[in-house]
Amino acid sequence: MQSKSIYKIPGGKLLKIYLEFDENKNLIKNISIMGDFFAYPEEAIEIIEKELKNTILEKKILFEKIFSIINKENFEFIGLTAEGLTEGILRCLN
Amino acid sequence: MFKLKEKWRLLITENNNAFRNMAIDKAVLKSNSEKKVPPTVRFYTWTPPAISIGYFQSLEEEVDLSVCRDFGVDYVRRITGGGAVFHDKELTYSIVIPESHNQIPKKIIDSYERICGAVIKGLKHLGIDSKYAPINDIISNGKKISGNAQTRKEKTVLQHGTVLMDVDVEKMFSLLKVPNEKIKDKLIKDVKQRVTSVKDSLKKDIAFSKAAESMKHGFEKEFNVDLIKDNLTDYELELTDKFERQFFSTKEWNHKR
Numbered sequence: 001m002q003s004k005s006i007y008k009i010p011g012g013k014l015l016k017i018y019l020e021f022d023e024n025k026n027l028i029k030n031i032s033i034m035g036d037f038f039a040y041p042e043e044a045i046e047i048i049e050k051e052l053k054n055t056i057l058e059k060k061i062l063f064e065k066i067f068s069i070i071n072k073e074n075f076e077f078i079g080l081t082a083e084g085l086t087e088g089i090l091r092c093l094n
Numbered sequence: 095m096f097k098l099k100e101k102w103r104l105l106i107t108e109n110n111n112a113f114r115n116m117a118i119d120k121a122v123l124k125s126n127s128e129k130k131v132p133p134t135v136r137f138y139t140w141t142p143p144a145i146s147i148g149y150f151q152s153l154e155e156e157v158d159l160s161v162c163r164d165f166g167v168d169y170v171r172r173i174t175g176g177g178a179v180f181h182d183k184e185l186t187y188s189i190v191i192p193e194s195h196n197q198i199p200k201k202i203i204d205s206y207e208r209i210c211g212a213v214i215k216g217l218k219h220l221g222i223d224s225k226y227a228p229i230n231d232i233i234s235n236g237k238k239i240s241g242n243a244q245t246r247k248e249k250t251v252l253q254h255g256t257v258l259m260d261v262d263v264e265k266m267f268s269l270l271k272v273p274n275e276k277i278k279d280k281l282i283k284d285v286k287q288r289v290t291s292v293k294d295s296l297k298k299d300i301a302f303s304k305a306a307e308s309m310k311h312g313f314e315k316e317f318n319v320d321l322i323k324d325n326l327t328d329y330e331l332e333l334t335d336k337f338e339r340q341f342f343s344t345k346e347w348n349h350k351r
Contacts, residue, residue: 032351034150034155034351036175038202040246
């Protein structure tokens, strides 16, 4: 199934998610993270998109995965947060 | 101890198209990262007018491509994040400088503010009071007059940004897509209230050359340097041609999201 969301990050930028997911297994098949935020380095977003494939669409699991990638790789965001990204993804399910 | 003022390079490149403008910024970033040129400030314009989108934006979500074609407006994806910008009557600046330079704060958000400080001093020289508005705007009288975007690659900072000389909000919104067409009229009204320009502020037209002179003054004052007018090097011209051809003018690059 495919879905989109638009979410204004509190105190940040406008996040747009395009999500392809497996409804039965509740898994991410493909994700595009778009918007007018900043990421350092820019490749961070492509790495996160890749790492999120086959991740279960559940708040705690998503947040911890995103948070740990950011920390491990020392990524820096401006106008985007791990919380906001998690929320944007989950809004695709509504 | 007395220390000579540092000399940085100043480039003034008017009337390039969108692809070439973005290629020049990337070329200067590369040549500065290889220590081939000093820190560089560039002032430029866009011919024809163009939309640039942020690195993470979807071209087709943000831009009405058929209206762009009708108006003869180009579109290009930037290497910097941030939002979609309609570059028409504006002065655009870029600065390229090593991350390790003592004038550049280590924290990215602080370096936005520092570089915006140069634009604010330039506006002041033109007679316009303005201030930094986080994350990446400069406002005058509570209205946006400049938007800015920064990337860091190969330990080098590139920040580019706009100084609006005049603004046509209706035309801008005919080129940009809005999430909800029903509220477009209200959105245009809101944005008109929230955006200003040099012309709006001073109630007269200012020539690009005069604005560039004031911005030069602003950068020199903010960073305590002399800006020496020069040209792109042969190496940078070669890179520019290559980046224009391989990235910025291609469908693969511009439609990648």
